[in-house]
Amino acid sequence: MQTIDATNYSVYFDSSGYEILASMLVPTQYSKLFIIVDENTSEHCLPHLLNNLATEVAIEIIELEAGEINKNIATCTEVWGALSDLGADRKSMILNLGGGVVSDLGGFVACTFKRGIDFINIPTTLLSMVDASIGGKNGVDLGNLKNQIGIIREPKAVVVDTHFLSTLPQNEMRSGLAEMLKHGLIFDKAYWDKFKNLKDLDTDDLNALIHQSIQIKNNIVSEDLTEQGIRKALNFGHTLGHAIESYFLEDETKTTLLHGEAIAVGMILESYISKEKGLLTNEEYQEIKYVISDIFERIDFTESDLEKIIELLIYDKKNEFGKVQFALLSGIGEIKINEEADNALIHKAFEDYLQ
Template sequence: MQSIQANSYPIHFNEKGYEALNLHLTENKYSKLFIIVDSNTNEFCIPKFLPFLETDLTIEIIEFDAGEENKNIETCVQIWNVLTELGADRKSLVINLGGGVVTDLGGFVASTFKRGVDFIHIPTTLLSMVDASVGGKNGVDLGNLKNQIGVINVPIMVLIDTQYLETVPQNEMRSGLAEMLKHGLIYDKEYWEQFLDLKSIDFADFDALIYRSVEIKNEIVIQDPTEKNIRKSLNFGHTLGHAIESYFLENENKTTLLHGEAIAVGMILESYLSLHKKLISPEEYFQIKSSIKSIYDTIIFEENDIEPILELLIHDKKNEYGNIQFALIEGIGKIKINQSVENELILEAFQDYKS
């Protein structure tokens, strides 16, 4: 597959990516190479990755415990200390090998260590391939609040090798699929329609679907790298989805949701908001709701869950001057940003989701 040119960095695919990586290592005089992984990717992905690496550099592997609950500043401090102890300097290179938690956190660690060292993302989950590793957003959670601390800073390159998906469990694949569905809903109706009957998808061609998803996100980010305008469209499903994800993460009586599971709920809820603002038709809403519910389990919300979720909305990063802003779809394949919604309508959306 042809490489995709992002804002000042390339996105390479499969074998071509390793060729580009090794050429980059040859042409640049790095002092040391640090590979940041979590406990899952250290076990399952490092053995696949290291044989492709052609370098005489000293290689150090830095591991942290897997899980969204470890995507915090405390983990960053631990890694900054390890980098210091291992003699990392400004000519060091960091490779982030893992899912969205690794690329988000690793990119933030590299962007801030000694005011910034070069880093490369090698995403190993579907979610990180089609979303987290592309676009230059790096950061960590603040308590249970998603991605509150971070920077926009691009990697040297992104290397997407779909062979790593062989290591990914089915629920994680579904989590990544949610972002692909979102890309269709906000940008490309034909792409969305390819997912209406999952049984008909030839997964031998899944690389092409991943490629198109990356292409869509990159086309949006190139227009608006710092999220002042059209890039906000990528937050469709995320205003409520992130609040739901945060609530389930902090509540010990709830089973923690994967990112894509929460976003799937968020997309149904925010499609309902789009319907009642007359941006989509009832037929479009029914198609979205039924299609997403056919892929993801229905999440149970008790009456006393909704108010705390609504309170979390105030921390959403898109909010301006204390007002909650939504990115809503205006027909499948189009988006309308900076939409205000009353709480009563959000409550209605939750009631409709349950039905």
Template sequence: MQTITATNYSVYFNENGYEYLNRILKPELYSKIFIIVDGNTAEYCLPNFLAHLATNIEIEIIELEAGEENKNIETCLQVWYSLTELEGDRKSIILNLGGGVVTDLGSFVACTFKRGIDFINIPTTLLGMVDAAIGGKNGVDLGILKNQIGIIREPKAVIVDTDFLQTLDGSQMRSGLAEMLKHGLIYDKSYWNKFKDLSNLNTNDLDTLIHESIAIKNTIVSEDLTENGIRKALNFGHTLGHAIESYCLEHPNVKSLLHGEAIAIGMILESHISKEMGLLNNEAYHEIKYCISDIFEKVSFTTEAINQIIDLLIFDKKNEFGKVQFVLLEEIGKTKLNQTCSNELIHNAFTDYQL
């Protein structure tokens, strides 16, 4: 697959990625390599990754506990202390080998350690490949509130090795698929149409879809790195999706949802709101609802749960002057930014989703 050029870095694929790594990981450029992993990637991905590295630089492994609940400042403190104890300096480099939690947190750690050291993201999940590792957003959660603390700074590079996808189960693959569906809905109807029938999807098809998804996100981010305009479109489904995800994190008795599973619900809900506000036609809404529902299992929400999810919306990062800002759809492939809606419309969207 062809390398994708971003504003200040490139996304390399498969063998090209390892060739790039071995070209730059030289003792004259870096003093020490720190590889950040979690318990899963340490077991299933790290051995294969190390087998591809050819460098004389000392390598240290820092392992995190897996799970969104560990994407917080407390974990950052542990990593900062580890970097210090292992004599990391300004010429150290961090390689983040993992899913969204590892790349988000590891990148944030790199941006803040010694006022910033180089880092490279090597995403090992589909979600990480098409979303979390791309675009320079780095950060952690504040309690149950998603990505409240962070910084925008692009990595030195991103390495996408699609062989890592063989380590994932179906739920993790679907989680990443949600972000790919989103890229079609907000930017490219022809890309969205490719997901209407996944029954004959093969490995080569998936690689092509991943490449296209990354290219779409990169195009949007390159126009608006700091999210003052068009980059907000990437938050479609995330205003309610993040609130749903936070609600599930706060209530251990409720079925936990992966990021993409929550975003899938958010996209259906926000598509319904788009329809009710006269932006999206009924046919397009039902196409979106049934396509996503065919892939993701429906989740039930009580009225009390919906009210608590609505209360969490005030903490969304897009909000301005105390108003909850939604990204809505005018049609498949076209968004309308900075929209507000009533709580009644949100309740109606949940009602329709659960039919």
């Protein structure tokens, strides 16, 4: 697959990525290489990476506990401590080998250790390939509130090796599909249309869709790195989706949702809001609801759940002057940012979702 050039770095694919790594990771450039993994990527992905990593730079492995619940400052403190104990300096390099948690947290650790050292993302999940590893957002959660602490700083490179997808369970693959569907909905109707018959797609089709999804996100981010305008389009489905994800993470009686599972619900809800505000036709809304519901199982909510989820909206990082901001659809493939919706309309969206 062809290399994608971002603002200050490039996204490389498969074998070409490892060739680039070999040319970058040389002793004259970096004093030591730290690979951040979690329990899962340490077992399933690290051996493949090490077999393909040609470097004379000394390597140290730092392993995290897996899961969104560990994406916090306490974990960062442990990693900063490990870096110090293992002799990291300002000429060290961090490789983030993992999904969204490893990419987000590892990037944040790199950006803040000794006021910033270089890092490279090697995403191992579909979600991190098309979303978390791209665009320079690095950060952690504050308690159960998503991505409240962070910084925007781009990596030195991203290496996408689709071999890692063979290690994923089906629910993790579906989670990544949510962000790919979003890219079609906000930017490219023809791309969205390709997902209407997923069962007809083969591996080559998936690789092409991954490449196109990364290109869509990169096009948007390249216009607006610091999210002052059009980059807010990428938040479609995330205002309510993040609130749902945070609530299910916080409530011990709930089964924790994967990011994409929560965002899938958020996209249906925010599509309904788009329809009710006259931005989206009912036909378009029904198509979106059908396609997403065909891939993701419905999540049940009680009235108490809804009240608590709506309360969490005030913490959304996109809010301005105390008002909840939505990115809504003005047609499939079109977006309208900085839209508001009152609680009554949000309740109606949940009611329609639960029908």
